[in-house]
Every structure is written in C-alpha cells, then in structure tokens.
Amino acid sequence: MTLSLNTRLLLASSMVLAAFLGITGLVLDSAFRASADTALRDRLQGYVYALLAASDLDARGKLHLPAELPDARFSLIGSGLYAEVVDGSGKPVWRSKSLLGLNIPFTKTPAVGEREFVKIEVERDLPLLSLAFTVGWEANGNSDRRYTYRVAENLVSFNAEVSRFRQNLWGWLAGAAILLLLVQGAVLRWSLAPLRRVAGDLHAIEAGLAQRLRGDYPRELRQLTDNLNGLLTSADNHLKRYRDSLGNLAHSLKTPLAVLRGAVDGEMNDAALRTIAREQLSGITQLIEYQLQRAAASGRTPLAAPVPVKPVVESIVAALAKVYADKGVEITLHIDAAVTFTGDAGDLTEMLGNLLDNACKWCRRRVQVSAHMRPPAVATQAALDITVEDDGPGIPADLRARVMQRGARADESTPGHGLGLAMVQDHVALYHGQLQLDTSSLGGLAVRLYFPVPP
Amino acid sequence: MRILVVEDEASLRAQLEAQLRKAGYAVDAAADGEDGFYLGRENPFDLAVVDLGLPKLSGIDVIRRWRAAGRSFPVLILTARGLWQDKVEGLNAGADDYLTKPFQAEELHARINALLRRAAGVAKPVLQCGPISLDMTAHTVQVDNLPLELTGYEYKVLEYLMLNRGKVISKTELTEHVYDQDFDRDSNVIEVFIGRLRRKLDPENRTQPIETLRGRGYRFTLECGEG
Numbered sequence: 001m002t003l004s005l006n007t008r009l010l011l012a013s014s015m016v017l018a019a020f021l022g023i024t025g026l027v028l029d030s031a032f033r034a035s036a037d038t039a040l041r042d043r044l045q046g047y048v049y050a051l052l053a054a055s056d057l058d059a060r061g062k063l064h065l066p067a068e069l070p071d072a073r074f075s076l077i078g079s080g081l082y083a084e085v086v087d088g089s090g091k092p093v094w095r096s097k098s099l100l101g102l103n104i105p106f107t108k109t110p111a112v113g114e115r116e117f118v119k120i121e122v123e124r125d126l127p128l129l130s131l132a133f134t135v136g137w138e139a140n141g142n143s144d145r146r147y148t149y150r151v152a153e154n155l156v157s158f159n160a161e162v163s164r165f166r167q168n169l170w171g172w173l174a175g176a177a178i179l180l181l182l183v184q185g186a187v188l189r190w191s192l193a194p195l196r197r198v199a200g201d202l203h204a205i206e207a208g209l210a211q212r213l214r215g216d217y218p219r220e221l222r223q224l225t226d227n228l229n230g231l232l233t234s235a236d237n238h239l240k241r242y243r244d245s246l247g248n249l250a251h252s253l254k255t256p257l258a259v260l261r262g263a264v265d266g267e268m269n270d271a272a273l274r275t276i277a278r279e280q281l282s283g284i285t286q287l288i289e290y291q292l293q294r295a296a297a298s299g300r301t302p303l304a305a306p307v308p309v310k311p312v313v314e315s316i317v318a319a320l321a322k323v324y325a326d327k328g329v330e331i332t333l334h335i336d337a338a339v340t341f342t343g344d345a346g347d348l349t350e351m352l353g354n355l356l357d358n359a360c361k362w363c364r365r366r367v368q369v370s371a372h373m374r375p376p377a378v379a380t381q382a383a384l385d386i387t388v389e390d391d392g393p394g395i396p397a398d399l400r401a402r403v404m405q406r407g408a409r410a411d412e413s414t415p416g417h418g419l420g421l422a423m424v425q426d427h428v429a430l431y432h433g434q435l436q437l438d439t440s441s442l443g444g445l446a447v448r449l450y451f452p453v454p455p
Numbered sequence: 456m457r458i459l460v461v462e463d464e465a466s467l468r469a470q471l472e473a474q475l476r477k478a479g480y481a482v483d484a485a486a487d488g489e490d491g492f493y494l495g496r497e498n499p500f501d502l503a504v505v506d507l508g509l510p511k512l513s514g515i516d517v518i519r520r521w522r523a524a525g526r527s528f529p530v531l532i533l534t535a536r537g538l539w540q541d542k543v544e545g546l547n548a549g550a551d552d553y554l555t556k557p558f559q560a561e562e563l564h565a566r567i568n569a570l571l572r573r574a575a576g577v578a579k580p581v582l583q584c585g586p587i588s589l590d591m592t593a594h595t596v597q598v599d600n601l602p603l604e605l606t607g608y609e610y611k612v613l614e615y616l617m618l619n620r621g622k623v624i625s626k627t628e629l630t631e632h633v634y635d636q637d638f639d640r641d642s643n644v645i646e647v648f649i650g651r652l653r654r655k656l657d658p659e660n661r662t663q664p665i666e667t668l669r670g671r672g673y674r675f676t677l678e679c680g681e682g
Contacts, residue, residue, distance in 0.1 A: 350540070
C-alpha cells in the first residue's frame, strides 16, 4: 500500500519528535535526580560536621552534645531528621530526641575517616537515607576513642520533590509535542496545498470543465505542471488531428464511392466497369493511407528527446537498398553523428522514408542525403537542415506547387510521389518546419527540410 | 517454384493461395506466426509472403528466426499500416521487399517475380539459354523463337532447372520445389516430366539441354545469357 505524502511526512516527523522529546525528558529527569541526590548527601554531610562541631569531651573522656542542636528538627519527635553517635564498641553514646520511639537499624560502622551512605526502610512509608561517619578522637593525649556519627533523613519529601519535577517535566514536554504536531500539520497542509490544487485541476480537466492546469504553482512544481500542460496540449492536438483525419477521410471517400455507385447502377460493359472500379479503388486506397499516416504523426511533444539523425537514415537506407537492389542505387550520406532531430523518431522515419523512397524511385543512379545543424544567428533560431536529392528528372519549377497538393502526382505512371510529398509536408508543419523543392546539383530534385530547434 | 504464404486473414490467405496457384506456383499457407515459422524452417521454399501483423509470433520475429536458422529464401512482407517504421523494421529484420495492403494482383506477381529472379541472380525477366528462352513474367517458353506448349508442372520443372543451371538437382529437390506439401509425391512423375521436356525442347536430340546424372539427379547444361 502506498501511504499518502501527508501521512508519510506526519508519521516521520512525529516519530522524530517523539524520540527527541523522549530522550530530552529522560536526560533531564536523570540529571535532576542526580543533582537532588547530591544535594541531599551534601546536606547529610553538613549535619554530621555540625554535630561534630557541637560535640565535646568532658574531663573523663565522655562525649557530650548540647541540648541546642544545629538543626531544630533533631529535637522534634518524628521530625524526619535523626542522629546518633556510637562508640568504638557499637554502644550508643548519644541519640537525638527525634529518635524517641523509633528504632532505626543503623548498621554501618565504617573505618575512621570513611563515610558510608545507606538507604534504610524502617517501616513502610518511611524510607531513609543514612550517613555513617567515623572519627578518631584523641583524649588526654593517649587513649584513642572512636565515635561513629550516624545521621538519617526522611526521603519522603525528597521523593515528592523528584516526582513533582517529573510530572512537571513530562507535562510540559507533552504539551510542547502536541503544539509542535499541530503546527507541523498546519505547515504540511499549507505546503501540500499546491499538490491538492493540481489534483483538483486534473479532476476538472477529467470532468471536461477545464483544458489545462491553471494558476500559479510553486517553482518546484512548475516543471511538472508545465510538462503536464504541454502533454495535454499535444494530446489535444493529436485528438484534433485524428478527428480531422476521420472527417476528411469520410468526406473524401464520398466522391469515389459516388462514382462507383454510378458505374454499378449505369449501363456499362464489364471491362469499362472494371477500369472504373480499379481507378476508384486505388484512389480510395491512397486516401486511406494518406489520412492514416497523417493521423499517426506524433508531432512535437514537450518531453521529446533529441533523436540522432544518422542511425535513422542509415536504417532506412539499408532497407531501401534491398527494395531497389535491381536498380543498383548509390546512396551517399553527409551527416555528422552529432546532428539530432528534436521530436518523434517515428515521424522522422516517415518523412525520410517517403523522401528517400521517392528519390530512389526517380533517380538514375545517385541519391544523396545531407543533414547539418545551423547555429542560431541574429535573426534566426538554431535549426536542423536535411536535404534529400537525386539525379533523376526532377520536377519543373512551374509544377512544384501543384505536386505539393495532396494526392497530386507529377507523373501518373509512378504512383504516390505527390502523396508522399504532401505527407512529408504535413509532418514538417507539425514541427513548425518548412519544406522546399529545388533543383539538385546532381541534376534531379532536391527536397530541403528545415526544422527550427526549440530553445 | 514453391511459395509459403503466412497470413492470418482467412479470406486474403485463400485469395493469395488461389492467385499464386493460378500463376503456376506451388503454394503452402500458414495462418499464424508459429506455424509459418515451422513450415518455413522445415521445407525448402523459394519465397515467402509474410504479413507483419500475425498472431502468436509477429511477422518480423518469424523472419528474424528464419534468418537465424539459416533460411535464406527471399521474403516479401505485407503491411497494412503502410508506416515506414514497419517497412524499415521488416526489411532490416531480413525481408527483401514490401507491399502495402491493399495491393493489386499484378503488383504482387511483379514483386514475387523480381525477388525470384534476384535470388537466382538474374536481373531480367527473360532467360535465354541456347535456343531456349524462358519468360518468367509471362511463364512462357520459346524454342528458336517459336512458342512451346508446356503444362504448368513442366514449366515449373524447366524454370527450376534453368534458374539453377550448371548445378546438379536431385529428384527430391525438384519434387519439393514443384509441389506443395499436400501433394502425394512420386519421383517417377519427375522422370516422366523430364522425358516429356526433352522431347519438346529438343525433338531432334541436338542440344541435349537436360543431362541425367545417374543416382544424383539432373543438370541443365546450356550456357545462358539474359535476353
């Protein structure tokens, strides 16, 4: 299945957006957690130092802590901040008032100068982070006493803070995502609007409401719409040509048919009837062939690639060499490999096939084809010149105009000369070119074709 | 001379067959490209008339395959569209001449004659060998400028021998080129034709135009020029 452009763009950008915002969220979340954690640990460390500073040894070497402690919460029962001091044997020396009624299983007794953080869960709903720090106390110069200070703080408010931050963070990110998606959808709609317009125009053309794509399209689409318009125009011309051909054919068939009918209905002997039928039949055949070939011509289409002329001429010459093998026609080519015809290869074959066939038919021995590109000059466009000439009898200047008329022939004994020329002229006109009859330096007829090269 | 007609349109095919038979050729016909290709590959035809638009295998492909299989008989293509593109493609695929539909019977005969003559290396339609002159357009024979009455088969045998003059032609080869596929072949008939031809062409046994090579076949011995 093919997804629509809109869906593709939306899907892709939504996924990128989700990934981006998700990663941002995770990074921010863990960074915040880490810094909150560090702050908590620093605070615990601070309590320990404060307790240490407040501690005092009496004359007997007993540790005392004042009633007024550095943080009032030590003295409030169940305040969430707890402390105790144990001596080297693990016996508690001092407990904060806040510990009353609580039994916190401090277990850590680190070495002197070391600190250890431990998470403790006393009861459900009472998670604690505790820090144990051991100091060595020199009393009276000799006896070395060790005390371990243990401080613990309730994590409930810490956790609440973290989860509040988390809610805020994800809330904002989700809001931003929705906003971005909305903006993106709008941008997409706006950007793809010209495509929808093309589709709408095409619908209108299909429905017969319009002839071509109208309106101003963005630069990226203009190549496409211009080509579409060109194709539409050439298809239109093609259709018109078919229609014309059909009409012409139907009209021009009426005359020979009328003659035939008259001959059949009239009193006429078999031989005369046969002669008339034969004449009219060959006329009908020519009419059909002429109109068919005319209708089959493609004409200039906007997407036509340049066709190299030389291979086309060579294949026609190879074919005609067989047809005129008995006559031994010498065909010389003066065509550069770089000479190209901008148009349909089939049309070129029809034109050159007709001209070369005529030339071979009428020549004594020699036929010559030359083609070259004429560079653009001040007043004229670049053009392709093709000349087909022979050493035959040629056509007298006063007959040339008549020969070009459809179906006319200079010599009735070789059928199709005029027909071929009229055909070629029709094709040449489709390419806005010109056809000229001239006298060849070989002595016979020279047919010159001239095609302007589209810029 | 034996001709293969490959044409899918039944009425035109029947018409072509009838016209060509009447003109004195042995004719086989095929209605589609595959049959046509097979017939042409398996039988020694002297010429083929091939329509370009054929079912199963296009006329152009049929010609290409014949040529690829080494069949070199001349081919005349029939085209309905009359487009040069079709003609050029057909001729370059290996055909030798074209005819655009509809065509007149005389035009068809003229083209076939020209192709057969060209294939035999004879440019003019009349072949003059000693006192015998063979007119391949009119299908008539004269000896010492006097017209000679020959049956269709006698003419065909003589024409084939004269076009292949100097070469030894076996009875089988003669039979294959004189009769179409459906004919019940009997090589004794050829001996009878040769005997009759000898009596008619050379009643006094002067020139002895047809030589018998025992076990190998016949040879036309006279020197020929194009008259």
